[in-house]
Amino acid sequence: MEAVVFNGKELKLKYEKAYPMPKIENDTDVIVRVEYSGICGTDLHIIQGEFPASKDPLPLGHEFSGVVHEAGNKSIFKKGQKVVVDPNCSCNLCDFCRKGKYQYCYTAGINSTVGIWRDGGWAQYCKVPQTQVYALPDGITTEQAGLCEPYSCVAHGFDRASPLLVGEKILIVGAGIIGNLWVTTLHHHGHREVTVSEMNKSRLEIVKKLDTGFRLVSPDVLAQEKELFDVIIDCTGVGKVMEISFNYLKPGGKYVLFGCCPPTHQSLVNPFQIYDKELTLIGVKINPFSFPNAIGWLKAMGSRYVDYEKLGVKTYKLSEYQKALDDLKVGAISKALFKMV
Structure with missing residues (x-):
């Protein structure tokens, strides 16, 4: 074969x-x-x-x-x-x-x-x-x-990050396929206050095809605006990106480290900031028992997503x-x- x-x-x-x-x-x-x-x-x-x-x-x-x-x-x-x-x-x-x-x-x-x-x-x-x-x-x-398998991983991440309340400001960092699957998941679940950050312009053009109305920006725009978010979902798998975007969390915010970084990557995070803002860092590893959820999502989302x-x-x-x-x-x-x- x-x-x-x-x-x-x-x-x-x-x-x-x-x-x-x-x-x-x-x-x-x-x-x-x-x-x-x-x-x-x-x-x-x-x-x-x-x-x-x-x-x-x-x-x-x-x-x-x-x-x-x-x-x-x-x-x-x-x-x-x-x-x-x-x-x-x-x-x-x-x-x-x-x-x-x-x-x-x-x-x-x-x-x-x-x-x-x-x-x-x-x-x-x-x-x-x-x-x-x-x-x-x-x-x-x-x-x-x-x-289905990547959606099952997103389903596990969604569970780990929950509750994700509609109306919260959410930032998705990275618009590869995993970022796009998070885009569809959040939109399907009723979220509208979502920003997507991606340095590759052609990838942002792909996200537009999903017709969610989410705000699409490049990382330099985030750096200039210094806007803060309730939840950040990192789909890049790049340690340096986490180091930068971690600073964009509101007090009480959650940082979902979803992208799989190589073991050699490092990030410098200020522990005082974690204490002072009562921040939560959430790792997401594979898809334990989340395949049934993913199959349900696929059927519910259909060709719209x-x-x-x-x-x-x-x-x-x-x-x-x-x-x-x-x-x-x-x-x-x-x-x-x-x-x-």
Whole structure:
């Protein structure tokens, strides 16, 4: 089968036409025929050697949807079902997992992710345990479900940051795909006092297509205005950006650190400011048990929000992986997905 394979030792990607086809090993295994598979910002960090991943060659891709190709004898899934895959799971044994917080697990969670530590969705087929497979309800296409995993992370972030009260002034920093998904989420939930800050003008043009009426500005405008916000959602994954934008919080404000920074990034934050303003810093890690929420959001949002053209999403063949990466780097698009249908 076709696959885009990452070699963790050499930090190289390679398109392969004859990567081994997965086989059912356990009675509850499911082999998904992948239809849409996203390139995440975490994938870019992995490729650059900035985020831990398997050293053994494997297809990356932890955001994907498709159709059941084959299922084990004891699986609840049937051939032909439309599905989406949650790449993360629980070990079910440690204290964290038994308390429903597998994002903290030392062996599961982000440490066993499909597409990071196990063969992922940058391939025509991918084998996963049925516990990580969700059937798609009527009204959601596999195209829309290609964004389910990032929406599930936003859903977890939304829960962590709640309550987010309608009428509060909110700043979204960074208008890549995650910033755009936060834009759609907040607008769908009734928020209107939202500002989006992005230095890449072409990305701001993409946000306009979502027709939310949110204020769109560049970082230099924020610096000149010195306006303060109740909530700041950082979607950049850049330590220096946090250092700057943290100063834009009102007393009692919340800073949601959503973008995944490389481990080497540092930020200088004034602890007196945290004390004096009673500020809250909120980290968000993966998507523990938030896939059902994300699926519900996809169905409720529909094409009003979950539309590739409006979100700045472009699809590519697996063989076009380098073009996809190049387009992402220059900011011509907000997100790239491999399309295999």
